[in-house]
Amino acid sequence: MLNSVLDKTTLVEARLAALGADGSGLVSKxxxxxxxxxxxxxxxxxxLSSQRADALDDVELDMPAFEQLTDSIVQGS
Incomplete structure (x- = not known):
């Protein structure tokens, strides 16, 4: 689960960076x-940032909802 979370959030960060974002995290970017x-x-x-933090703290996530959220963000950015 954690690898999937990190892969998806890295994708969002990359999309933000492609738009010219700068910073050390999702919200700052x-x-x-x-x-x-x-x-x-x-x-x-x-x-998404909150859910990533939860995953890093070993909190179980609703992965289908997480994936839907990341897909929505990638399509909207």
Whole structure:
């Protein structure tokens, strides 16, 4: 599970970086963009960051919901 979580969040970070984002985490990258992201997308990125932290702390995630969230973010960014 953890590898999948890290792979998906790395993909989101890469998409943000491709848009010109700079920073050390998902939220900081999202906030660094010259053009502000839609508030819903930023909210989803915050949720994704929280879920990644939970996974690192060995909290069980609802993986189908996690994957749906990451897919939604990638499509929206």
């Amino acid at each position: 999202a906030r660094s963009l010259d053009v502000p992201l839609d508030s819903r997308l930023v909210s989803d990125i915050r949720e």
